[in-house]
Amino acid sequence: MRTFTETGRRAQIVQAAIETIAELGYGRASFSQIAKRAGLSSTGLISYHFAGKDELMSEIVTEVMGTFTAFVLPRMQAQDTKADELRAFVESNVDFMRAHRTQLVALLDIMASARRDDGSPLHGAGVAEADLAKLTEFLHEGQQAGEFRQFDPRVMAVAIMSLRDGVLRALAADPGLDLDVYERELVALVVLATRKELQC
Amino acid sequence: MRTFTETGRRAQIVQAAIETIAELGYGRASFSQIAKRAGLSSTGLISYHFAGKDELMSEIVTEVMGTFTAFVLPRMQAQDTKADELRAFVESNVDFMRAHRTQLVALLDIMASARRDDGSPLHGAGVAEADLAKLTEFLHEGQQAGEFRQFDPRVMAVAIMSLRDGVLRALAADPGLDLDVYERELVALVVLATRKELQC
Amino acid sequence: MRTFTETGRRAQIVQAAIETIAELGYGRASFSQIAKRAGLSSTGLISYHFAGKDELMSEIVTEVMGTFTAFVLPRMQAQDTKADELRAFVESNVDFMRAHRTQLVALLDIMASARRDDGSPLHGAGVAEADLAKLTEFLHEGQQAGEFRQFDPRVMAVAIMSLRDGVLRALAADPGLDLDVYERELVALVVLATRKELQC
Amino acid sequence: MRTFTETGRRAQIVQAAIETIAELGYGRASFSQIAKRAGLSSTGLISYHFAGKDELMSEIVTEVMGTFTAFVLPRMQAQDTKADELRAFVESNVDFMRAHRTQLVALLDIMASARRDDGSPLHGAGVAEADLAKLTEFLHEGQQAGEFRQFDPRVMAVAIMSLRDGVLRALAADPGLDLDVYERELVALVVLATRKELQC
DNA sequence: CATGAATGAGCATTCATTCAT
C-alpha cells in the first residue's frame, strides 16, 4: 500500500513532468528539468518514487487517460442514439482540451516520442490501439443500427481520432486558439462524414 | 559548388538519417546510430559534411518537402475545378505515402520533435504553417467559386492536414496497411465534408 | 549554502586542476587529465560540481587572488612611507611565490591562455587591469608625497608587474631557483628605478 | 632543395599562422582557422608542407627570431660602450615591436603555450635560455669593464627580458599603446637599475 | 523519506593527420 506522502509526491512529480513535457517536449524533459520545475532538491527523488523514466511516463499516460475517460464516457452514455453519442464524443473531446490542454499536449508527445531501444513505441501502440478498436466497434454498431452510412469503420475511427489530435496539435501550437469554432466545425464535419446519405 | 563525391555522401547520410529516424525515432537518431547504418567509420564524417545536427535535419525537411511538392502540385494543376483539385490533393497525398513512407515518417517526426532549447519547434512551425495557409486560401477560393459549402476555411485546412497526417501515422505503425481503402474513404470523407449541401 | 562534502570536493578538484595546469599547461589541462589526477571516476563529477570549465577556472583565479591579497596587503599596510610600502610589495610578492609556486604558475597560465571564441581574454583583462590600476594610483600618490621621482606611473606599474611575473616565469621553468637572490636584486632594482634622484 | 612554390606556400602559411595566433591565441589557432585565414582549400595543405604542427611553430619561432636578431644586433654593435649597447638593446627591442607587433605577440604565445605531451615547453626553454645566457654574459662583461654596478647578472638579465616582454604584453592587450612613452621610461629604468652608483 | 554525491555511458563536435587522386 502507498503512504499518503508517497502518493502526494508522485502526484507532484507527475504534474511537474506534464508541464515540462508540454513546454519543452518529451526529448528535453530530463529528470533535472522536471526536478527543477517541481522544486525538488535532486533528481534522485524521482528515481526513488518511480522505477524509471518509463514508469513515470506510464503514470502520466494512465492518469490523463483516466481523467479523460471519466469526462467523456458519461457524456456519451447520456445520449439515446449512436449519432448523438458520436456528436457527444467529439464535443466532449474538445471540451476536455479546453480544461486540460497541458495534460493532453504532454500525453500526445509521450505517445509519439517515448520508445524502446529498438524504436518500438512504449505507450503509443497499446493505449491508442485500444481506443481505436473501441471506436471502430462503436461505429460498426451505428452502421448496423442504420444510423451511419456504409464507410469502413476502422478508417473512420482513425480519421475521427486524427481530427481530434489535429485540433489538439493546433491548440498546442497556439494556446489562444478559439476552440468554439473548432468544436462547431468539427462536429459538422463528422456528422456530414458519417450520416446516412439523404434521399432526394 | 559542391563536388560529386560530396553530393553523394550527403545524400547517403541523409538517407541513413531518414531510415534511422523512421525506425528509432528522432530522439534516438544519434550521429553514431546514423553513422552505423550508413557504414561510416566515425560520426566525424557527418560533422564534416554537415554544419551540425540542425543542418542535417533541415536538409531532410527540404529534400522530402521538395519531392512531395513536385509530386502533388502537377496533379492538382491538371484539374479543372476546385473540388477536383481538392480530391487530387487527397489522392496524391496518399499515393505519395505509398512510395515514400519512410521519408514521410521521418519528416513528421522531425517536425514534431526537433526543438530549440526553449522548447520552440525548429522546423515544424514555419514549414507546416506555410502549407496550412496555402490550403486555407485554396479552400476560401473554392467557397468564393461556389464549389464548397460555408465552413471556416482555416479549420477545414487543419482538419484535412490532420486526416492526411493521421493516415501517415497509421501507416507508420503498420507498414502493411491497405492504403487503397484509406485513400478511397478519405476522399469520400473530404468530399462529404466540403461539398455544397444538396437541395432536396 | 554549500555542503561540507561539496566544499571539500570543489577544493579537491580546484587543487587537482591547479596542479595539472601548472604541470601540463592550460592547453593540456582537460577534464580527463584533472579527473585522473584527482582520482575521480569520471569527468562527469567535475561537471557536477562546476557549471563548466570557465567556472572552474574562475574559481581558481578567485581563490589564488584572494590568498595572495590576504598575504600581501597587511604587509604593505604595516609600513609608514610609500617607499617602504613599495619595498614590502615586492618582497611579499616574492615571498608568496616561495610558498605558493604551483598556484601562481597555474594562475599566470590561465590569465594568459583562457580565451573566448573570439580570442579575447576570459580572466586576464579584468583582474590584471584592476591590479594595474591600483598600483598606478599608488605610485602616483607616492610621487605627490615627494617619495618617488617623476616617472610615468602607468608605465612603472606595468614594469613592476612584469618584473614580478618574470620572476614567477623563471621559477616556473626552474623550481629550484634561489628566490633569495631574486628578492634582494628585485628590491634593489625597484628602489633604484623609483627613488628621487640624489643631489650631488 | 626547396622549390620556389614550396617556399612561397610555406611563407604564406607561416604568415597566416602568425596572424591567427596573435588574434585568437595559440590554443585556438587550429589548422582549420589558419587555412581559412590563408585562403587555403584544405588543412591538408598545411600538413603537406609541414611535418606537423610542431614544425610549423618551429618555423615561426625561427623566422621571427631571425628577423629580430637582424634588427637588434647591428644597432648594438654600433655602440662604443656596454652602457650604450644596453640602451640600444632596449630601444631597438621597443622599436622592433612597433613594426612587428603581430609577429612578436604570436612568438610570445607560442613560447608560453606550445608544449610536449608531458607539459615540457616545446620552444620556450631552448630559445629563451640562449638569449638569457647571452644577455647575462653581456652584463657580466659590462661589470668587468666597470660600466655597471655590482648586481647579479643573471637576475638582471631575467629582469630586462621580463620588462621587454611586459611591454609586449601591454601592446598585445592594447594595440593603440603609446610606445614612445614606454620606450623612454624603459630606457630610464634600465639605466637607473644598472649604472654605477654615483659618489656624492 | 529525502538528500546530495557519484557513476559511467552517451552525446555532438573539433582536431591533426593520412591518403587517393
Place this chain on the structure above:
DNA sequence: AATGAATGAATGCTCATTCAT
C-alpha cells in the same frame, strides 16, 4: 603541387540511475 575526403581520438557536457547517510 594541391585537393578534398576520410579517420579516429579527444573534447566538455548531459543523462538516468544508484547509493550511503
